[in-house]
Amino acid sequence: MAAPNEVTFRLTRCRLSVPRARALAHAVLGEWHVGQDVLEAAELVLSELVTNALRVRVPSDRQVGVRIARLLEDGLLRLEVSDAGSGRPEVREPGDDETGGRGLLLVEALSHRWGVEERAGGIGKTVWAELKAPDIVAEPVGREVAAVMVRPGQRVRAWDEWHVVRTVRTEPYPAGGLAIVLGLDEGPALRVHAAEPLTVRDDVVPSTRVSEEGTTG
Structure with a gap:
């Protein structure tokens, strides 16, 4: 059986979910033979997206959904993070004395493109980002x-x-x-x-x- 072209998992709403998301992404991208630069960028982008999703005000039993997919024909890596909150995240321009608010600036800088869309068949939204991954390869055919x-x-x-x-x-x-x-x-x-x-x-x-x-x- 070939390795899948996408992996999905859910995270509980706790501070340990960010490092857990990074660890799972590292394992998945390692299996897909993604280059080190892309791997590190993807971990940072996913960390910011998950962090933002965990800050959204929703009932405590609402989990955060994560999808990691490889778009082989386009040479892209797609990261999706879904939450049950309303509203749409926007890029901020924080002042020099502000310590936060730069997460989406980082996502915008590291991604080929990113966006927000309504969740299909559910409440809330999905924030996605695509990174160029020219060395991403399909599972060899047996x-x-x-x-x-x-x-x-x-x-x-x-x-x-x-x-x-x-x-x-x-x-x-x-x-x-x-x-x-x-x-x-x-x-x-x-x-x-x-x-x-x-x-x-x-x-x-x-x-x-x-x-x-x-x-x-």
């Missing part, structure tokens, strides 16, 4: 093959992650039939029936020493 066709050096999808196949060996099941045992770069070996379908990629794995072992037993 193909499905029988386990017996997997070879060392390929990548196989197991436990919702891609793993490099280091070794391949076969062994008989006691009740009959053939098992394929794949030694992976991380975690335990993967043991499956020879005919079981697996998703693989034919990436070139640099500096990888792999081997193929024959039937045992």
Whole structure:
């Protein structure tokens, strides 16, 4: 299964939600191989949007919604933060002696574009920002093959992650039939029936020493 092109989550109305949003964004963007400059800018923008949403006066049980999406065709990263409050945030020009009020100035400076829209099917609003992310990439496409066709050096999808196949060996099941045992770069070996379908990629794995072992037993 490919990694999704969007991730959504909800935050409770507490001060710990801002660092939690940053941590989740860091994890998601790391999976999407976003460049360091874009990653840092996205974390700052998301922090400001979440901070503003938490300041809106709404019932205490109303959570803040967050959506992070990659727009592959446009090379953009989109951040959305939704709250149940009314009104629309506006960019302020705080005085030199003011310590706050610069959040949206930062969002405007770091974003390719940003805006506000009414929440679809709900009360409140969604504040969104898009950042240019030219290095953002789609999840590599895999193909499905029988386990017996997997070879060392390929990548196989197991436990919702891609793993490099280091070794391949076969062994008989006691009740009959053939098992394929794949030694992976991380975690335990993967043991499956020879005919079981697996998703693989034919990436070139640099500096990888792999081997193929024959039937045992």
